[in-house]
Amino acid sequence: MKKRWWHNKTAYQIYPKSFYDSNGDGIGDLRGIIQKLDYLKDLGIGIVWISPIYQSPFIDQGYDISDYYAIDPAFGTMEDMDELLREAKKRDIAIVMDLVVNHCSDQHEWFQKALKDPFGPYGEYFYIREGKDGNPPCNWRSYFGGSVWEPLPGYDNLFYLHMFAKEQPDLNWENPALRQEIYKMIRWWLEKGVAGFRIDAIINIKKDLRFEDFPADREDGMCAATTMLASAHGILDFLMEMKKEAFAPYNAFTIGELFDFDQQELKRYIGEDGCFESIFDFAPHLLGGSDHGWYNRRPVTMDQFRDAVFASKAISQEIGMMANIIENHDEPRGVSRYLPAEGQTEQGKKLLAAISLMSFGLPFIYQGQEIGMTNKTFRSIEEVDDISTLDEYQVALEHGYTGEGALALVAEMSRDNARTPMQWSEEAHGGFTTGTPWLPVNENCQTIHVKEQEPQENSVLSFYKKLIALRTAPEYEEAIVYGSQEPFLEEETDLTAFYRKGQEKTLLILANTCSKSRTITLPAPIKKVLLNNYAAPLKATPNHQIPLQSYQLIILETT
Ligand code: TEU
Ligand code: CA
Numbered sequence: 001m002k003k004r005w006w007h008n009k010t011a012y013q014i015y016p017k018s019f020y021d022s023n024g025d026g027i028g029d030l031r032g033i034i035q036k037l038d039y040l041k042d043l044g045i046g047i048v049w050i051s052p053i054y055q056s057p058f059i060d061q062g063y064d065i066s067d068y069y070a071i072d073p074a075f076g077t078m079e080d081m082d083e084l085l086r087e088a089k090k091r092d093i094a095i096v097m098d099l100v101v102n103h104c105s106d107q108h109e110w111f112q113k114a115l116k117d118p119f120g121p122y123g124e125y126f127y128i129r130e131g132k133d134g135n136p137p138c139n140w141r142s143y144f145g146g147s148v149w150e151p152l153p154g155y156d157n158l159f160y161l162h163m164f165a166k167e168q169p170d171l172n173w174e175n176p177a178l179r180q181e182i183y184k185m186i187r188w189w190l191e192k193g194v195a196g197f198r199i200d201a202i203i204n205i206k207k208d209l210r211f212e213d214f215p216a217d218r219e220d221g222m223c224a225a226t227t228m229l230a231s232a233h234g235i236l237d238f239l240m241e242m243k244k245e246a247f248a249p250y251n252a253f254t255i256g257e258l259f260d261f262d263q264q265e266l267k268r269y270i271g272e273d274g275c276f277e278s279i280f281d282f283a284p285h286l287l288g289g290s291d292h293g294w295y296n297r298r299p300v301t302m303d304q305f306r307d308a309v310f311a312s313k314a315i316s317q318e319i320g321m322m323a324n325i326i327e328n329h330d331e332p333r334g335v336s337r338y339l340p341a342e343g344q345t346e347q348g349k350k351l352l353a354a355i356s357l358m359s360f361g362l363p364f365i366y367q368g369q370e371i372g373m374t375n376k377t378f379r380s381i382e383e384v385d386d387i388s389t390l391d392e393y394q395v396a397l398e399h400g401y402t403g404e405g406a407l408a409l410v411a412e413m414s415r416d417n418a419r420t421p422m423q424w425s426e427e428a429h430g431g432f433t434t435g436t437p438w439l440p441v442n443e444n445c446q447t448i449h450v451k452e453q454e455p456q457e458n459s460v461l462s463f464y465k466k467l468i469a470l471r472t473a474p475e476y477e478e479a480i481v482y483g484s485q486e487p488f489l490e491e492e493t494d495l496t497a498f499y500r501k502g503q504e505k506t507l508l509i510l511a512n513t514c515s516k517s518r519t520i521t522l523p524a525p526i527k528k529v530l531l532n533n534y535a536a537p538l539k540a541t542p543n544h545q546i547p548l549q550s551y552q553l554i555i556l557e558t559t
Pocket of ligand 1: 100164330
C-alpha cells in the first residue's frame with residue numbers, strides 16, 4: 001500500500017453546534033473549537049472533521065447549505081475560520097470540512113432563481129419535472145419520509161426532487177455548469193488551507209433518470225429512493241471528474257460517506273486508483289436494520305459486530321484504508337448500542353474503543369466518545385429535535401404503536417443521542433455553555449465529563465489516549481497501521497479476538513465480550529502486555545493460558 005500522510009493519524013469528528021460554546025448563546029462555535037484545540041492535541045488527534053459550519057437555515061442542522069462561501073453567524077465569522085486553520089496548523093492538526101453537494105438549501109440563491117424561472121439556467125441546477133396530473137412523477141420515498149417530489153411553489157404540475165427534507169433540493173449533477181460551480185467552491189476552500197473533505201451522502205448524486213415507479217415496499221405505496229440507486233449507473237464518472245478537477249491538484253484528503261454502493265467496486269472508491277482516499281466503514285451500523293423503519297429493528301450482539309468488522313476488513317485491507325467508527329452525529333452512541341446493558345461499564349467502553357482503534361483502518365472518534373458518553377433519555381417526543389427521529393416516530397405510530405411505545409422504539413436510534421452537548425465539567429450544562437444549550441445536555445453530565453477523567457490514570461479518556469499513542473509508538477506503528485488483520489477463534493461466542501501482523505511485530509487483541517470469565521489458550525507465548533482494561537496484572541500460565549474477566553480487553557505482543 002502506498003503510504004499517505006494520514007494513515008497513522010487518529011481523526012476526531014466535531015459536531016460544532018454541540019462541542020463548545022464560547023459566547024454563552026447556547027450554540028457551540030468556531031472560537032469554542034479553537035479553545036479546545038489543545039485538548040484535542042493532548043488526546044493525540046491529527047485530523048479534525050467538522051460537520052457543516054456554512055450558512056444554513058438549520059432544517060437539517062447545517063446539512064442544508066444556503067451559501068457555501070459563508071460561515072453561519074451562529075458559528076462565527078470567516079476570520080474565526082482563518083484563525084482556526086492557523087491555530088490547528090500550529091498543532092499539526094489537519095482540518096477537514098464537510099462537503100454537502102448532493103443537495104443545498106431551498107434558501108440557496110440557485111434554488112431561489114430556479115423558483116423564479118424553472119425553465120431558465122438555474123432550473124437546470126435541480127431536478128424539476130412534470131408530475132402525473134398533479135401527482136408526483138414517481139413513487140420514491142425520501143430518507144426523511146414522504147415523497148422525494150415536492151410541488152414547485154407557484155406552478156401547476158411541476159415538482160422538484162429532494163432525497164432528504166423538502167428544504168434540501170437535490171442538485172442536478174448531470175449539468176456540467178453545476179459541477180463546475182461545485183469544483184470551484186471546493187478549490188476555494190482548499191486554497192484557504194483546509195486539508196480536505198468528508199463527503200456527505202455522495203452516493204445519491206447519480207439518479208436513475210427514467211424517474212419511474214418501483215414496486216412499493218410499504219403500505220404508503222412508495223419505495224425507498226435508495227432502491228433506485230442500484231439502477232443509476234455512472235456515478236464514478238462524476239466522482240473521478242471531481243477528483244481530477246478539484247481534489248487532486250491540492251492533494252486533498254477525502255473521505256466519502258456512502259452506504260449503498262457495490263462492494264465489488266470498492267477499489268474504484270478507495271486505494272490508489274479510487275475516487276476518494278477513504279470511506280467510512282458502516283458495516284456494524286447496518287446491522288439490525290429494517291426496510292420498514294426504526295421501530296422494526298433487531299437487536300445486535302457483539303459477535304455480530306465482530307463478524308461485520310472482520311468481513312469488511314477481509315474485503316478492504318488489500319485495497320485501501322477505510323475509516324473505523326463506532327458512532328457519529330447520525331448514529332446512537334456506540335456504547336449504548338453495541339454493548340449489552342451489563343457491559344456498559346468503564347471496562348466495556350474501553351473494550352469497544354480498543355476494537356475500533358486497533359482494527360485496520362483510520363479511526364475516527366466522535367466527540368464525547370472518548371469519555372464514554374451514552375445515549376440520552378427521552379421523556380417525550382417534544383424533547384426531540386432531529387427531523388429523522390420525528391419521521392420515524394410517525395412511522396411507528398402508523399404501525400399501531402402508542403405514543404410511549406413509539407418513543408421508546410425510536411429513542412434508541414435517534415440522531416439526538418449523539419447530538420447532546422459535549423460534557424466538559426461538572427458545571428451547569430456540562431460546562432458546554434454559560435447560557436441555555438440549544439439541545440439539553442445528557443442527564444449523566446455530572447458523572448461523565450472531561451474534567452473528572454483528565455487527571456485519572458484509569459479513566460476512559462486516559463485509555464483512549466493510550467490507544468491513540470500506541471498507534472504511533474515506534475515499535476508498533478507499522479503493525480497497527482499497516483499490519484494485516486486476521487481473526488483468532490472467530491467461532492467462539494462472546495469473544496472478539498484478532499491479530500495485527502506487521503513485518504516485525506505481531507499483536508493480539510483479546511476482548512471478552514460478556515460478563516462471564518473464561519480462559520483462552522494461545523498458540524504462542526506472550527512477549528509483552530501492551531494494554532489491559534483491568535488494573536490487576538495479567539497472570540498467564542506457562543502453557544499460554546490467559547484468564548479473562550468480565551469485559552476484559554488485553555492487547556498483547558506475541559509471535
Ligand atoms: O447522512 C446521509 C444518510 O444517508 C444517513 O445518515 C441518513 O441521513 C440518516 O441515517 C437518517 O437518519 C448525511 C448526514 O450525515 C446527515 O446528518 C444528513 O442529514 C444527511 O446526509 C443529509 O445531508
Ligand atoms: Ca456560541
